[in-house]
Amino acid sequence: MDKKLKTNELIQAYSEYLIYQKGLSQNTVDSYISDLNKLSNYLQDSELSQQNIENYFLQFEQQRCLCCSNRKITLFCSNDLELSVV
Numbered sequence: 058m059d060k061k062l063k064t065n066e067l068i069q070a071y072s073e074y075l076i077y078q079k080g081l082s083q084n085t086v087d088s089y090i091s092d093l094n095k096l097s098n099y100l101q102d103s104e105l106s107q108q109n110i111e112n113y114f115l116q117f118e119q120q121r122c123l124c125c126s127n128r129k130i131t132l133f134c135s136n137d138l139e140l141s142v143v
Contacts, residue, residue, distance in 0.1 A: 061101070068093050 072090050075081045081089075099113050 061097075064097050068097065 068090060071093070072086055075086045075089060076083070096110070096113055100109055103109050
């Protein structure tokens with residue numbers, strides 16, 4: 058299966074989990090999914106690793122996007138999102 062297609066399917070499944078199992082609002086889920094899509098695009102040609110994720114956050118901090126960085130940190134550090142290297 059294509060890596061991008063699999064990633065999109067996992068993000069969609071996570072979206073449904075957040076809505077139906079966790080009961081989060083659609084706006085919150087949309088924001089989380091937007092963040093995951095941005096991370097996915099950032100990592101498109103890279104390996105999923107701790108260092109690459111840290112570089113992703115550094116990029117946002119350098120662009121003075123601290124308001125959205127806090128939400129991203131919350132999302133990616135949550136116990137609900139388990140990152141696995143495939």
